[in-house]
Amino acid sequence: MDQFAVKVFVRLRPSVLDPAGEATKSASIKLGAEGIKSLRIGKMIEVKIEGNGENEVREKIDLLCDRLFANTVIEDYEYSLEKL
């Protein structure tokens, strides 16, 4: 069995308004940071997972992302995978 460290990034789709991102952008400007054109907030999920090779692990992660980690009506996801 191989072990993998997976980092899943879940983001609101570009068409979905992100009010928390807007509020954070506004605070960033108040802090004095200049030049911020856009700021959107997502989630990062770290998973350690075992499986027989990368393909099998990718299948499991795809299922998790599609059915649980992200709601694909409003969110997109991508992930990176590192063999431990």
Next chain:
Amino acid sequence: MDNFTVGVVVFPGSNCDRDVSWALEGCLGIRTKYLWHESSDLSDVDAIVLPGGFSYGDYLRCGAIARFSPLINALDEFVKSGKRVLGICNGFQILTESGFLPGALVANKNLNFICDDVELDIVSSKGSWFNNEDEKQTIKLPIAHGEGRYHCDSDTLKKLVDNELIALRYKNNPNGSSFDIAGITNEKGNVLGLMPHPERACDETIGGTDGLFTLKSLILK
């Protein structure tokens, strides 16, 4: 009819289950039964309410974890049999997360948790969940949510409009919902999800009775 029983689902974090039960039993004389989320036996209830609250602490997304409970798994057959399911607030979020209703509920546009009475237009008679004998009727119901902004893509919105699946629209959109949507039904009409709380508008002493009709309609076949 005398034995008609409405199942009120209880998740860890539900907080309107008792209100719903009180409104059904105390105001309408309809028998209720609490259904723990780990139960998958729905054989002795005739309709189901998914009440408001914060199931599983709203972890990940509102309704996202509740979707995987044994009870929600069993709900598919219940809905297919034509029995009625009402999802209020967090219940609506669970119904969208689990695919019984299209779209999703996301954070309010102004980021506030909004606690208010809102005016709503009854748009569709599908499922007979609302009293809309008049051409266009308005009701007033309380809302209490932080994630009540209905979102769907334009194709889904067109489908909702064309098939008359939009049940309620806000008169003054409080949360930024697409097309002012406050509640929708499935195509058959036996599943209704809405952000406002009809169970909090069932007695004049607490500010109105506009929610009675919807709760009463749970007993329709």
